[in-house]
Amino acid sequence: MSVFERYPPLQPIEFRLLRDFVYDRCGLHFDNSSMYLFDRRLGERLAALELDSFAEYYKHLRFSSDAAREFDEAIEVLTTSETYFFRQEYQLRSFEKELLPALAEKNASTKNLVLWSAGCSTGEEAYTIAMMVHRSGLFDDWDVRIIGSDITKSRIAAARRGVYRAGGSFRTIEPTVRDKYFAPHPEGFQVAEFLRQYCQFGHLNLMDRANLAIVGPVDVVFCRNVLIYFDENSRRRVIDNLYRRLVSGGILLLGHSESLLNVSTAFELLHLKEDLVYMKPMRTEARQTL
C-alpha cells in the first residue's frame, strides 16, 4: 500500500485486540467509543510503517524486533501529555506551606527527601516540585531527590532536556518565577542547571511492581491526572504499587477529579487548609512487605 492510500478501516475485532493489549501492558482503559480514536491515531502509525492492515500492525506491536519502540509510539499517540508548571495551584500551595515544613521536621535527622512525580509526562510537575523545594529554603544542605517517571520514553527524553516553548507550559507561572528558574533558549526556556540537579527522570510503567522497586522509599508521590485513564482494577494495582513505595507516614497527592473511593482503604485522609491528601498510616510499617 502506498503511503498516499488510506489503510483499510479498523475492524471491531482488531480494535478489541489492540485495546486489550494496551490494557494488559499498562492499565489504560479504552471503551468502545474509542474505536475511532484508535483508527485515526494508530492509522498514522500504520501509514508510517507502511503496513497494510491493523491486523498486521497488531502483529508488529506484539512480535516484531521493534515491538518495544513501537509500543512507546502507540502509547504516545493514544494518550494525552497535557501538563504545565504549577498545575492545580491550590494543592501545590498546601504542599509548599504545610507539607514541606512538616517533612523538614520529620526527616531532620536524616536530611534526606525523596519526592516522586509518577506519570510526569514531559517533566513540568517534577520541575514545579523542585522550584517549591528550592524556594522553601528548608532543604539547602539536604540530599533531595525528585524523581519523574512516565511510560513513554519520548516524554522522558523531553523532561530530561528541560526545554519548553514560551506559552503552553508557562501558562500559570509568574514571570519572576520563570526568570529565576529558567534560562532563555533558542526554542523557548531551559530549566536552570541548579534545579535540574534535583531531578532524575526514568521510563517506568506504574503497573509494573517489580520495576518500580528501583525508585526506593519515597516521602511524597504526586500521581495526578494519570488514574483518570485507568479502570478500577488498574487503579487498584497502581495505588497498591505506590503504597508500597511510600515510607510510613508518606503522602499521596492525586488530581482534583481523582480519589481513592472504591480503590483503596489503606490510606488515611489528611485534611490540609486547601486540600485533602492521602497518608500511609504510621502504624503499618511493620506489616509492610517490600
Ligand SMILES: C[S@@+](CC[C@H](N)C(=O)[O-])C[C@H]1O[C@@H](n2cnc3c(N)ncnc32)[C@H](O)[C@@H]1O
Ligand atoms: C495527562 S499526563 C499528567 C502529567 C502530570 N502528572 C500532570 O498532572 O500534569 C498523564 C501521563 O501519564 C502517563 N501514563 C499513562 N499510563 C501510565 C503508566 N501505566 N505508567 C506510567 N505512566 C503512565 C502518560 O504517558 C502521560 O504522560
